[in-house]
Amino acid sequence: xxxxxxxxxxxxxxxxxxxxxxxxxxxxxxxEGGMILSGKLQEADVRNGNMRIYPESVLRREVTNYxxxxxxxxxxxxxxxxxxxxxxxxxxSHMVTDVWWDQKNVMGKVQVLDxxxxxxxxxxxxxxxxxxxxxxxMGSVTESAQGETIVEDDFQLICFDFVSEPSTPxxxxxxxxxxxxxxxxxxxxxINRLLNEVLDDE
Numbered sequence: 001x002x003x004x005x006x007x008x009x010x011x012x013x014x015x016x017x018x019x020x021x022x023x024x025x026x027x028x029x030x031x032e033g034g035m036i037l038s039g040k041l042q043e044a045d046v047r048n049g050n051m052r053i054y055p056e057s058v059l060r061r062e063v064t065n066y067x068x069x070x071x072x073x074x075x076x077x078x079x080x081x082x083x084x085x086x087x088x089x090x091x092x093s094h095m096v097t098d099v100w101w102d103q104k105n106v107m108g109k110v111q112v113l114d115x116x117x118x119x120x121x122x123x124x125x126x127x128x129x130x131x132x133x134x135x136x137x138m139g140s141v142t143e144s145a146q147g148e149t150i151v152e153d154d155f156q157l158i159c160f161d162f163v164s165e166p167s168t169p170x171x172x173x174x175x176x177x178x179x180x181x182x183x184x185x186x187x188x189x190x191i192n193r194l195l196n197e198v199l200d201d202e
Contacts, residue, residue, distance in 0.1 A: 006167065009131065014113050023097060023173070026109070031116060034109070034112070034122075035112035035122050036097070036109055036110065036111050037109070037110045037111070037112065037125070037131075038107070038108065038109045038110065038131075039095070039107065039108070039133065039187065040105050040106070040107055040133075040171055041099065041106045041108040041133050041135065041160050042054065042063075042105075042106040042160075042169075043104055043105050043106070044056035044059040044060070044104045044105075044106070044136050045104055045121065046104070047148055050149070051147060051148055051149050052141065052148070052149040052150075052151055053149070053150050053151065054151045054155070055150070055151065056104060058151060058152075058153055058155050059106065059157075060101070061100060061197070062086060062137070062155060062156065062157035063101070063106055063157070065156075065157070066096075066099060066157050067099055068078065069096075070096055070097065070099055070198060073095065073097075073103050074078065074155050075095055075096035075097075075099075075159065075160075076089070076092040076093070076094070076096075076113075076159060077094050077096065077110075077136075077159045077160045077161045077162065078091045078092060078093055078097070078159075078161050078162075079091070079093045079117050079120060079121055079161065079162050079163075080162075080163055080164075081136060081158060081161050081163065082141075082155070084136050085136070085158055087158065088128065091117050092113060092115055092117060092118070092163060093112065093115060093117035093118045093120065093121045094110045094111060094113055094118060094121060094162065095110070096109070096110050096111075096159075097109045097110065097111050105173050108133075108160070109196050110133070110160070111140060112125075119160055129164070130164075131162050131163070131164065132162070132163050132164070133159065133160050133161070133162060133163075134161050134162070134163045135159075135160055135161075136157075136158045136160070136161055137155055137156055137157040137158050138156050139151055139152055139154050139155030139156060140152040140154050163199055
């Protein structure tokens with residue numbers, strides 16, 4: 001079973017910011033010209049617009065692993081979805097600064113970076129453009145008899161990208177990855193992943 005590049009789309013809070021999720025320091029950062037976006041990043045155990053279902057156990061494991069990237073300030077993302085599994089630093093527009101669970105929803109805060117792509121993102125939000133957040137990851141899928149696509153246990157979450165709302169439900173269809181290169185994760189990331197799996201098994 002070959003791994004595919006999986007990409008999903010979710011809307012953020014109205015206007016991109018859920019003010020009740022921001023700390024006082026973050027509100028101050030925003031009032032001084034910075035931008036923090038917040039809202040739902042992903043959802044478990046429900047069929048999404050791409051007819052895919054992410055089992056909660058798989059998503060919880062990946063969010064746990066992703067939290068290490070968040071803590072290390074390496075949880076970057078881009079505008080739109082590139083065609084591969086590598087985050088291009090030249091195109092980085094934002095950094096996820098916090099991620100947590102709210103029932104079956106993965107919630108998060110995103111700081112817009114002072115980069116060329118970050119300036120584009122900031123300008124779009126300030127202009128009232130409706131943006132969504134979209135997960136990018138590698139993994140295998142299984143098709144059910146009902147036409148649903150179940151994401152398998154080998155799924156690896158790479159990042160969350162900002163995307164425009166598609167005009168058709170299938171605008172973010174799954175594409176075949178040209179080649180799976182696991183150079184997104186460092187040796188330390190892979191060790192952390194293995195430790196999390198061992199601890200989960202106990």
